[in-house]
Amino acid sequence: MTTKEPIGRFRFMNEQRVNLDGFATPAPELGLVAFNGPNDPAPSLVITDGRITELDGRTESEFDSIDSFIAIHGIDLEVASEAMAIDSLDFARRLVDPNISRLDIVRLASGMTPAKLAEVLSLLNAAELVIAMTKMRARRTPSNQAHVTNRSDDPLLLAADAATAAAFGFRELETTVPVAADAPSNAVAVSIGAAVGSPGVLVQCSVEESAELALGMRGLVSYAETVSLYGTEQIFIDGDDTPWSKAFLTSAYASRGIKMRVTSGGGSEALMGGAQKCSMFYLEARCVALARAIGSQGVQNGGIDSAAVAGAVPGGVRSLMAENVMVMLRNLEACTGNDALMSESDVRRTSRTHPIFIGGSDFINSGFGSIQRYDNMFGPSQWNSEDIDDFLAMQRDWGVDGGLRTADEEEVARLRRRATDAVTAVYSWLGLGDFSAAWADEAVDAAGSKDITSGDLMLPLTAARTIMDTNVTMLDVITALAENGFDLEAQRCLDMLKARVAGDYLQTSAIFDEGMNVLSLVTDPNVYSGPGTGYQMTPERQQQVDTIRQQRSVADLLSEQQSFVNKNISELGIAEVSYDPRDVVIGVSPATGKDIWVTLSGLSVADAIGELLAGLEEEGCVGRIVRINDTLDLGMIGLTAARLSGSGVSVGLQAKGTALIHRRDLAPLANLELYSVAPTITRDLYRMMGINAGRHAKGATPEPVRNPYSDEAIEARYHTKVVSLVAIERMCVNSQHPQTLVVT
Amino acid sequence: MTENQKGFSGKQVSEVTVEAIRRGDITLDDVRIHPDTLAHQADVATANGNPQLAANFLRAAELTSLSDEMVLGYYDALRPGRSTAQDLLNIANTLQAQGAERNAELFRQAADVYARRGLTAK
Numbered sequence: 059m060t061t062k063e064p065i066g067r068f069r070f071m072n073e074q075r076v077n078l079d080g081f082a083t084p085a086p087e088l089g090l091v092a093f094n095g096p097n098d099p100a101p102s103l104v105i106t107d108g109r110i111t112e113l114d115g116r117t118e119s120e121f122d123s124i125d126s127f128i129a130i131h132g133i134d135l136e137v138a139s140e141a142m143a144i145d146s147l148d149f150a151r152r153l154v155d156p157n158i159s160r161l162d163i164v165r166l167a168s169g170m171t172p173a174k175l176a177e178v179l180s181l182l183n184a185a186e187l188v189i190a191m192t193k194m195r196a197r198r199t200p201s202n203q204a205h206v207t208n209r210s211d212d213p214l215l216l217a218a219d220a221a222t223a224a225a226f227g228f229r230e231l232e233t234t235v236p237v238a239a240d241a242p243s244n245a246v247a248v249s250i251g252a253a254v255g256s257p258g259v260l261v262q263c264s265v266e267e268s269a270e271l272a273l274g275m276r277g278l279v280s281y282a283e284t285v286s287l288y289g290t291e292q293i294f295i296d297g298d299d300t301p302w303s304k305a306f307l308t309s310a311y312a313s314r315g316i317k318m319r320v321t322s323g324g325g326s327e328a329l330m331g332g333a334q335k336c337s338m339f340y341l342e343a344r345c346v347a348l349a350r351a352i353g354s355q356g357v358q359n360g361g362i363d364s365a366a367v368a369g370a371v372p373g374g375v376r377s378l379m380a381e382n383v384m385v386m387l388r389n390l391e392a393c394t395g396n397d398a399l400m401s402e403s404d405v406r407r408t409s410r411t412h413p414i415f416i417g418g419s420d421f422i423n424s425g426f427g428s429i430q431r432y433d434n435m436f437g438p439s440q441w442n443s444e445d446i447d448d449f450l451a452m453q454r455d456w457g458v459d460g461g462l463r464t465a466d467e468e469e470v471a472r473l474r475r476r477a478t479d480a481v482t483a484v485y486s487w488l489g490l491g492d493f494s495a496a497w498a499d500e501a502v503d504a505a506g507s508k509d510i511t512s513g514d515l516m517l518p519l520t521a522a523r524t525i526m527d528t529n530v531t532m533l534d535v536i537t538a539l540a541e542n543g544f545d546l547e548a549q550r551c552l553d554m555l556k557a558r559v560a561g562d563y564l565q566t567s568a569i570f571d572e573g574m575n576v577l578s579l580v581t582d583p584n585v586y587s588g589p590g591t592g593y594q595m596t597p598e599r600q601q602q603v604d605t606i607r608q609q610r611s612v613a614d615l616l617s618e619q620q621s622f623v624n625k626n627i628s629e630l631g632i633a634e635v636s637y638d639p640r641d642v643v644i645g646v647s648p649a650t651g652k653d654i655w656v657t658l659s660g661l662s663v664a665d666a667i668g669e670l671l672a673g674l675e676e677e678g679c680v681g682r683i684v685r686i687n688d689t690l691d692l693g694m695i696g697l698t699a700a701r702l703s704g705s706g707v708s709v710g711l712q713a714k715g716t717a718l719i720h721r722r723d724l725a726p727l728a729n730l731e732l733y734s735v736a737p738t739i740t741r742d743l744y745r746m747m748g749i750n751a752g753r754h755a756k757g758a759t760p761e762p763v764r765n766p767y768s769d770e771a772i773e774a775r776y777h778t779k780v781v782s783l784v785a786i787e788r789m790c791v792n793s794q795h796p797q798t799l800v801v802t
Numbered sequence: 803m804t805e806n807q808k809g810f811s812g813k814q815v816s817e818v819t820v821e822a823i824r825r826g827d828i829t830l831d832d833v834r835i836h837p838d839t840l841a842h843q844a845d846v847a848t849a850n851g852n853p854q855l856a857a858n859f860l861r862a863a864e865l866t867s868l869s870d871e872m873v874l875g876y877y878d879a880l881r882p883g884r885s886t887a888q889d890l891l892n893i894a895n896t897l898q899a900q901g902a903e904r905n906a907e908l909f910r911q912a913a914d915v916y917a918r919r920g921l922t923a924k
Binding site: 122123126127130131132134161164165168267268271272275276277291295298299300302303305306307308309310311312313314315350351352353354355389390531533536537540541545548549552555556558559560561562564565566579580 | 807808809815818819820821823824828829830833834835836839840842843846847850851852853854855856857858859861862863864865866868870873874876877878880881882905908909911912915916919921
């Protein structure tokens with residue numbers, strides 16, 4: 059077979075980033091199928107003498123350990139018969155019916171088997187999933203979680219980045235380690251940084267199950283998330299756990315007053331070669347049922363590390379979102395994935411997240427990489443610090459609360475300095491290590507660990523060992539903070555310890571607001587019954603979402619223009635009609651020489667005029683600058699100028715840079731040449747327009763100039779400025795006669 | 803947050819201040835949850851439609867009196883291939899004797915299912 063080079067259209071398409079992604083032909087026997095795997099059972103439930111004796115097609119003696127745990131603990135027998143008898147399509151419709159309450163649905167769902175809920179949710183299309191998520195999530199107020207990690211476990215950078223993440227609004231921070239033994243140091247550094255950034259920010263350090271619990275017991279972290287569940291027994295055992303060990307671990311966390319949720323996600327079983335011919339979604343339905351059965355308050359799912367596996371098959375991205383909704387149906391906290399990067403394409407990764415962003419979840423991302431991609435020790439996230447401004451703009455575009463807010467640069471700089479100061483003081487006071495001033499300065503300024511050259515790579519490990527060997531607890535960290543003048547941070551860390559005593563944040567979907575109030579299923583329940591109900595932003599929150607640092611007002615533009623004021627454009631008096639055939643009038647707009655000094659291309663208005671004059675001079679013509687005061691319409695400016703012009707030809711120029719050549723016998727909106735895209739007009743082009751105007755004046759043949767072409771989003775970049783500049787022009791319009799100007 | 807709440811040690815949480823920590827008057831047991839509080843949270847979970855979460859809180863209440871090492875040890879005993887069925891039943895008996903009935907039941911269930919599914923120590 060000869061290989062033939064594809065035609066250009068396909069060579070070009072092949073080069074696009076989306077084609078770096080892997081797309082799989084569904085392989086049901088390998089579990090590479092989103093819904094309806096060959097071994098997915100039909101829903102079934104048999105209760106004998108108050109005991110479940112058949113679950114989703116398997117009898118009691120055939121139960122694996124997952125079935126057994128769900129059968130013993132996971133199904134509410136009081137509603138099971140009623141719930142299983144409901145037609146799946148009927149129940150699916152209730153999920154999007156605003157007149158049926160969330161409470162009714164979660165009551166019935168608690169009596170449904172994994173296969174039943176999988177069948178129900180597979181019936182919802184994408185738009186219906188958004189509505190179901192809006193209605194079914196546990197907590198009314200949406201929120202978000204950040205990853206805070208770096209390549210070297212640099213404690214100063216971790217603390218500075220934790221404070222930064224808190225400033226941007228994240229309410230949970232998750233760290234992890236490239237070097238396992240560094241974990242205690244990371245936990246301390248991120249906890250301090252979080253306390254610098256905001257009260258009530260929850261912190262976790264994702265490491266091996268026992269090690270993570272041990273950190274929690276010392277008070278060094280305030281929640282846990284990486285307690286993994288799997289949908290087949292084989293993979294569960296490969297993960298070195300059973301449903302019983304996970305149930306015990308769940309209680310162990312609660313026994314120390316520590317919030318926890320479990321982690322699962324479709325595709326993980328297929329990835330590990332143990333899907334047993336079941337679909338990703340059905341296996342995830344087992345995980346979610348098990349999560350409820352073991353008494354976890356919440357689940358992180360939506361693919362997670364295997365999101366790209368689901369993304370590779372038809373309907374896979376929809377199944378990821380359906381997983382999240384299933385968690386909500388089980389009346390649990392939903393931390394909705396969107397963490398592991400599932401596509402090289404910005405379009406695809408946005409498409410994957412956007413419905414969840416709109417529907418709103420307890421945590422939109424179960425790890426928005428608040429640091430740069432290369433510093434994310436979980437691997438690049440679906441969203442990273444590269445994308446924070448995009449996310450803020452998306453919140454503003456849609457009026458959606460995605461949990462983030464704009465952070466002021468000066469404030470972030472102050473927080474980063476305070477975070478590095480606090481870590482420096484605590485590590486020194488506890489004998490964990492000493493940081494140089496140069497290191498701290500770099501950490502404050504750094505956009506990522508590559509910006510830090512003064513670090514001591516051994517320090518984190520030494521610090522971590524000392525924390526373990528000398529049994530440092532959060533009480534010691536609080537003492538060290540207080541002893542060194544960080545009273546505010548000491549109090550915030552103490553408040554997180556006290557929260558464990560109260561235990562209110564153990565309830566479903568709990569976060570703290572900045573006043574240390576618990577927002578949860580109990581205190582802030584989501585009640586959605588159609589438009590105008592459910593979560594509504596407060597005016598203050600709306601203001602945060604609407605106000606991004608890049609926005610500019612007319613007043614901002616005016617003062618920016620004022621910064622370019624020069625006195626080299628001056629008025630000479632009323633402009634008269636000329637009879638000199640070499641005379642070409644350059645008609646300029648009302649704000650010229652008054653309020654607008656720089657065109658959209660960044661060239662000064664005076665320089666643009668200078669080039670026009672020079673071009674006219676090259677053709678032996680004499681340019682005359684006349685400000686047309688009574689209109690801002692460029693056609694009318696040009697025509698008015700042409701009527702004053704001895705040659706009958708004119709150049710019209712708006713101060714923002716748009717220019718044309720006009721002639722007195724033309725209609726106002728006609729012209730001989732037009733430069734319409736002001737931001738792209740260079741000095742050379744104004745010179746060329748001057749030359750061509752001169753040729754028109756002499757009756758010679760000009761060489762028409764094409765507008766420069768750009769594939770950039772010129773309109774997105776400049777249209778808001780244009781609106782403001784036009785408004786400024788309008789303020790300058792008056793009934794004065796045209797005035798002659800001179801540029802010196 | 804309720805300021806008149808007591809920690810595991812019985813100390814009122816209102817007595818736990820930065821100043822008291824600085825003086826060395828506070829231990830981790832003062833900022834650890836009390837089993838009565840977990841029992842209360844179990845009631846809250848039940849009232850909010852999640853009896854499984856309530857059951858978890860009640861198992862947790864039983865574990866509050868166990869040391870960190872004991873808790874981590876029991877967790878390890880439940881991991882696959884670590885314990886024989888008899889080991890698990892022995893732990894169940896120990897827990898039962900300590901009044902940790904719910905956790906004892908969990909270990910008894912595990913002994914049964916692990917034996918059937920080949921998850922016991924070889």
